[in-house]
Amino acid sequence: MKGRHFCILLFCVSVFAGVLIQQKLPKMPAFRQVGEKQLPNSILFMVWSPKRDLIALANKAGELLLHRLASFQRVWSLAPNEDTGKEITSLAWRPDGKIIAFSLADTKQVILCDVEKAEILHFFPVESLVSCMHWMEVSEESSTLTSFCNAEDETSHFLPKLPALPKSYSATSKIFSEEKSDEVMKLLGDVRLNILVLGGGSGFTELYAYGMYKIATLAGVAGTCRSLCLSSDLKSLSVITEIKSTENEPEITYFQLDTSLLSDCLPEVTRMARKFTHISTLLQYQKLSLTCMCEAWEDILMQMDLRLTKFVQEKNTTTSVQDEFIQLLLWGKASPELQALLMNQLTVKVGFKKLGQSIESSYSSIQKLVISHLQSGSEALLYYLSELKGMALWKQKYEPLGLDAALIEDAITAVGSFILKANELLQVIDSSMKNFKAFFRWLYVAMLRMSEDHVLPELNKMTQKDIAFVADFLTEHFNEAPELYDRKGKYFNVERVGQYLKDEDDDLVSPPNSKGNQWVNFHQNSTPLKESPLLFPYYPQKSLYYVKRIMEGVIDLCLQKPAEIIGKSIKQAIGMPLYTIPTSTDTLPRLFELPSLWNDKKSGMHYIVFTMPEISPCKLYIMRKATDLSRSVSSGLVAIDLGSLLSRSIDGTAEASRYSCLDARFFDDETLTVVLKEAVEEEHRGRILAQLPLSPVYAGEEEFILDPSMKLDQQSGDIPVQSVVLENQWRTLENMKAQYVAVNGIRKVSCVLSSNLRHIRVFEMDVEDEEEEDKQDVSGDQEKLEQSLEPSLCSQEDTEEGELTEGAEAGTSDLQEENASTSEI
Incomplete structure (x- = not known):
């Protein structure tokens, strides 16, 4: 019995020693880098595919590039020509990830491109320059739509398939080539309605069903659209614009438009579209x-x-x-x-x-x-x-x-x-x-x-x-x-x-x-x-x-x-100035810059993330609005203090640095991916890529309800401030002046772009870095040690006391050697 007690004590000591060994190991950086590239041309847009491990890039030379996550390998590139133009002004993926839409400044056109073969499937002119676009899909599945889909398939009994256009003519579009069997259905995609929303200068806002047919031309939005988001329930449209004045600095304004007619008549709108x-x-x-x-x-x-x-x-x-x-x-x-x-x-x-x-x-x-x-x-x-x-x-x-x-x-x-x-x-x-x-x-x-x-x-x-x-x-x-x-x-x-x-x-x-x-x-x-x-x-x-x-x-x-x-039925419900852009702002292109929009399908909320650099540069603001304007859902504004964001500072000292947010994108409904820099930036310190959890933000005080009659900067002192600690969900970006980030929460990846718009790094966000493998090796050795002791515990009753003592001494010796080798590591 003494031998058994001794072995149990020895096992507990070994486990405790393993825990101490792990605690002595240095903290490993989060996220695993899977790709890095220096590009010859400046990147203006980067958007992840909603379904695949693909990212679309638009550069300053007018090229549309498609890269795969693995080693950031290029899949194809679509070069500019006389028909398409040379300047891409916005980019969006269709929700099923099969088609990319992009807009051109030269010809004022929107082009739909097939992802598989880089072929232009469809294009249409627009009245104004498109500065942003968003492609959404209706979340509601209706039995009416399903029956309509079945009825639509019956048209093949009455209409023969259109003959393919001959290849021998240069004007033949790829959409009607001989290889394609059902071109129209490929453009229509799923039976559920999807809508491409376009925004441009002078309040230009249009909605295109299936990316092809214009179902609404909106009025009542002032300024140049910077970001927009149509809710998946079709009840409201959120738009962020930049209103320029001859006297004052440009002002960022938030609009929420009531689109309940589309929601109320969803089956009819889908049929007609x-x-x-x-x-x-x-x-x-x-x-x-x-x-x-x-x-x-x-x-x-x-x-x-x-x-x-x-x-x-x-x-x-x-x-x-x-x-x-x-x-x-x-x-x-x-x-x-x-x-x-x-x-x-x-x-x-x-x-x-x-x-x-x-x-x-x-x-x-x-x-x-x-x-x-x-x-x-x-x-x-x-x-x-x-x-x-x-x-x-x-x-x-x-x-x-x-x-x-x-x-x-x-x-x-x-x-x-x-x-x-x-x-x-x-x-x-x-x-x-x-x-x-x-x-x-x-x-x-x-x-x-x-x-x-x-x-x-x-x-x-x-x-x-x-x-x-x-x-x-x-x-x-x-x-x-x-x-x-x-x-x-x-x-x-x-x-x-x-x-x-x-x-x-x-x-x-x-x-x-x-x-x-x-x-x-x-x-x-x-x-x-x-x-x-x-x-x-x-x-x-x-x-x-x-x-x-x-x-x-x-x-x-x-x-x-x-x-x-x-379009006339869509009325403005909310119009709220957020902040002004200071004239001293850097000359970096404001193509990815905050504010950004996010549609939470689960809770039916629109999230607006922004900063107010002139008032509180070390705070990140999150405002949420219910997509259904008729619901009495709590909505308001909170601020996140970026001063105490990290559990420890970068250099290991007790005092944490103050940070400001350069870019922020929603990773999923509960996480925000941010790029941070120190308020007083030093050359030897890299910028930070971090995952910001939102559950602690909304677990505290109630959100501040804004007064629409007053400007936001006049109410900033009353906005509740929340503190969040990131623990290990952050990483220092060495040798890179990071500025922008694009994320895909489904694929668990992010892409960081430098301020010179040519240096890119790709990260997998749900795993640790390569050094984590060493840590796993140590824990694996510890498991082997524990497993080697289990047989002795099972056979102790049949062993003499002297033999048991010898085995204990041998086990102690092995543990000491294991600890010594681990310490060297």
Whole structure:
């Protein structure tokens, strides 16, 4: 029994010794650094993906960079070009992490980029320069939305899938490439509504459903937007702006807007937004299809017109070109001038055979695009517009959202007119292909005879009907029209398809001949038919591009009204000046600077974090406001004293330093990641990266309720101050003048940027640094020692006292050696 007591005592001593050993070890820095990089260009924005270990960076050169957490490895980069511009002014991720949105200063555009392949999926213009953006997702899941999703999937039974645009054309967008199967649904994402909120100068604030369709244009916000956040319950929008004055210093102001209409009508807003997003995508599809048609129509089609014009200007005879060709057709003889035109210009310089093949190939490509793309897209537009019209007739549900059945009917009519013009183009293409094919076949044989070459028997067969067909073509298309020279720079208009593909307001040079058309005559002579709303308007004198612009304008008008109505329903609930920016502020770009916003989905609160450097530089202020303005939830303001933030000072002395906050971002609902510097900064001391817990902040006194009639700086003395100790949740950033931080609480990572905007460090926030491994090794050795003693405790009863004493002495010796080796470490 004595042996057992001795071993138990020995085990307790060993455990106690291990605890002492651990306490003597130096305190290890928190967070593990996983990457560091010096970048060639200054970073203007850095935002973590909400779902993946990816961070998006926008630099001063206009590049959008995507980096992975592991060793901060670059995934891809999107370089600026003439289409995108060179200055990115804001950046945001879609909540599912599949699409990045960024805004451009040069072109005032917002671009949606696919994360997987760095492809531009969609873009749209904005009226003002976008200075900040926020992309949120509705947290509420409704059975109504689920049933709507199932109903939306049924559209595939009624609408065929849109044909992919051909790769061969440079204008083809990646969104409609052949590799993509369902482009619209990829942009729409989940059935739940997500909204991209844009903010800019002069109070510019707009909301875009699914990042594509504008559902609200807001008014009542003053200044330039610095930060904004739409609550996940859609009940309110918080906006922080900078209001500049000619006399006073710029003032930071907080606004809270009531968006309860969106929340109250969530199913209706989601239905309407998804239909409108389909329509917006189809308009882009139509536009790109028409652009592909323009590229398919080659300049070589104008060669015949140009050569004939040059022939008229250079020939010395008084005979017309039409008579020259008809004489060749009837008698098989050509004048010396016409023979020179045919044998020298058309054959040698252009290649007559090549010209005929190019014309036929171009017409065939345009014809396919009209049938398979323009008509398919137009039918889909009619389908979704008809569904919208049915929704608009349910006035109780959709009239408050601005859905107007009359405007939608006008849009349906405009699409019908576009379809009529596309059918007219098909008729012109079909007629031109027949005419040119017969004309080139006859002229090719005539040129072979002029050069005394062998003519194949199958080419030499030409009936009287074929001759009459060519004669009609020459009579109709080879008329000299000197009045065209001042207008188009040519005398002739043999080619009739290109005029439909010109984006001009002028009338068609050669409109279709409707003489003898029985339906046209009947329609013109019937007053009831002229006034009937069932017939689509027809524009016989206008090009396809012109009718397309009319259609786009009417549909845009249809889409804009809900944005105006919803925008007018959003009213300002709170407007509160926070602080003024001193003129002595450093010239660092205020792109990441406080204040920042956070939406707490659990408690339904908006958190606003800011500092007041002129009044209390060593304090960090947190204000929270309930997202539901109708709820009586406690909201107010607290201040955190940054003086006693650390449990010990950096150099180990008892007195802690005073700190000011450079940047702060919410790590999660209960933690704030901050970058701190000493109030009196010394060169040998690094700045601090810390995790600030918020539970102690709100566990103390009640929050200060602000008086909206007074400025915040006038009430600063009454704001309760809380003290927080960080324990070991902080780290000194050596050899780096840290300034900004970006965090991702889901992935447990943070990225710190230096004040020169080129030095970056990445940290994993839920583990200790590499030195922690040594500490774990020591504790592991201690566990081995404890485990080695357990068998002796189990077998003591069967052991003699002398043997037990020997074992105890051996165990004591091993412990001393272990302690000695640990002390050396």
